[in-house]
Amino acid sequence: MTNNTSVQTRILVVDDQAVMRRGFCSMLRLADHPFAIEEAADGIQALQLFEQLRPDLVLLDVGLPEVSGIEVARRIHSLEPLAKILMVAELEEDFLQAFRVDARGCLLKSVEAQELLNAVGLVLCGYLVFGKAIVRLIFEHAYLPEEPSKPGKLAISLTKREQEILGLIAQEYTNSEIAKHLYISPRTVDSHRARLMQKLGTRNTAGLVRIAVQQGLLQEPAAALRAYYGT
Template identity: 30%
Template structure:
């Protein structure tokens, strides 16, 4: 029987944490079961509370999110962890993914993206924040982070490869259509199929997949 996604938030900024908690408390299918002020509190809390998903800040006093993630996953490999990050913490995001986090969000992510991230990691998908920079995507590809490939034999048509490159270069569906003489709707259909084949949720996921599988070079992203 399905239950609501049990969520814990760890962040030392009380106002941010309370705002996030309030927003998520209004969501069907998500139940906030606890909050922590730092990594040490998070580990303590999860000895008495069962959680499916943890959203944790990277930088916290007493114990940071990366150390806490390693400890939590040693104790419970099934728990899904999302890193909460500032825009300038790319190295820490990579370290967090290498530690076992399933995804990351910038702290200015909107409500829809936060909910999408929670649902994605709960379903055991990797979630890359929409605002992932080309630099961060390249760092992730070069890192030790190597999620299991669910689609081992993905093949793309030449048209799809062309559209993948243009998606990675941040062109909109309309702009892609204008470049390759297709309607916006046709491009959106191709984009949907590309995301399904790659098993990713957004453009950031496309970029990471494309870099990892040599569908685009890092130089082409700049």
């Protein structure tokens, strides 16, 4: 988060449960850098406030009634494709839905204040924030038995460097960390990541890892999981 206190970071908190909504607002007010916080109790109000305020970040409940959080995220991105949305959910299983609408992260509603503040800061700085739960779900989803209608493996050829970077991405290394690990520049890593997404036909990291596992492009997926979980 920026240290420039003359311009407040605007956050829209969306949750139909007043207790949860106010709880998130209270957590956000603990930040060293003051946020300008607005609240919405449903999807329609959230969309109206987003269009009026264009907040820097939307903290959005997945399980909104009537107009769901997933639908709200879709409509927000139709208004502002680069909008930063951090979703909150009751269950880890909802995280996959958040990925499909290009949310920048997803947290459980049981999140503690410091974890929430850390996640908000990271998303505002351009990072994805999903943690280990979503990585596990991606791998589990990728290893489901194939259905008869499921397409076969794609004709994808990766260079040795692309395979190295793909493996590190699967372990949730940032571009900066990958650059240090491989002794290359972050810009080079970013170029490789963009090329990988183009080759695999996806727009985000979740899709990149999921397709890579499904297509057998991660040479040692089990080892990657062990490294990620520290086991």
